[in-house]
Amino acid sequence: MNDNERTIETFYNAFARLEPDTMAQCYADEVAFDDEVFSLRGKREVMGMWRMLCAVTREKGADVWQLRHSGVQADGKSGRAHWDAHYRFSATGRIVDNSIDAQFEFAPDGRIVRHRDSFDFWRWSRQALGAPGWALGWTPMLRAKVRAKADGNLRRYMQSLAA
Template sequence: MHSNEQTLEKFYSAFARLDSDTMAQCYAADASFDDEVFSLRGHEQVTGMWHMLCDATKAKGHDVWKLQYSGIHADTDSGQAHWEADYRFSATGRMVHNIIDGRFSFTPQGLIATHRDRFDFWAWSRQALGTPGLLLGWTPFLRSKVCATAAANLQKYLAGRQQKGH
C-alpha cells in the first residue's frame, strides 16, 4: 500500500470515529478543500470544517452516524476515495444518505494538499431540507443560500475555537 493510501485510510477511519483531531493531521498547512457547499483555503479553515461537522454530529446525531468508505487508491501525486455517510442534518434534524467521491493531491511529505469532494447537491438538499430542497435544490439560489449559511456557521465556529484557545 502506497504511503498516500495510508494517509487516506487514516483520514477516513478517523472520520468514521468522528475523530477530527486525527483527520486534521492528514492535511498540509496550505491545504485546500472544495465541495458543493464549501470552498476553503488553509489548514485552519479546512480542518475547522471537519471539527465543526464532527462536533455537530457528536452533539445531535451520534446515534445514527455511519460512514463507509471504499475505493481508496493513491500514488505519489494523487488519490481518490468513495465514501457514503448516513447522518442527521443538524439544521433540520432530517436523515441524509450522501454519496461522495473524493479526489486528492499530496505534498512530498504525504499530507493532503488538495481535497475535492463531489456529490449530487439536489439529492442532498431533498434529504437535508425536505420540500424546499425538492423544489429549489437544483437552483443556484438555494445552493448560494446553503453555501452562505455554511460559510457563516464555519466563521462563527472558528471564532469560538479561537476564544477557547484551539
C-alpha cells in the first residue's frame, strides 16, 4: 500500500468512526470537494460539511450508522475508492443506503486537494425523501432545492461554530 492509498484508508476509517479531526488531516488547505449536493472550496468549507454530517449522525443516527469502503487505489497523483453508507437522513428520519464512488487528486505532500463523490441522486432521493423523491428526484428542480437546503444547513452550522 502506498502513501496516497493510506491517506484514503485513514480518511474512510476515521469517517466510519465519525472522527472529523482525523479526516481533516487528510486534506490540503486548498481542497475542493464536489458531489451531487455540495460544491465546496477550501478546507474550512469542506471540513465544515464533514463535521456537520458527523455531528448530526452522532446526535440522530449513531444507532444505524455504518460505512464500508473498498476498492482503494492510488498512484502518486490520483486515487479512487468506493464507499457505502447506511444512515438515517436527519431531515426525514428515513434510512438510506447510498453507494458512492470517490475520486481524489493529491498534493505533492500526500494530502487530498480534490475530492469528487458520485452517486445516483434519484436513488438517494427516493430513499431519503420518500414519495417526493420518487416523483421528482430525477428533476433539476428537486436537486436544486436539496442543494439549497444543504447549503443553508451548512452555513448555519458553520455560523454556530464561530459564535
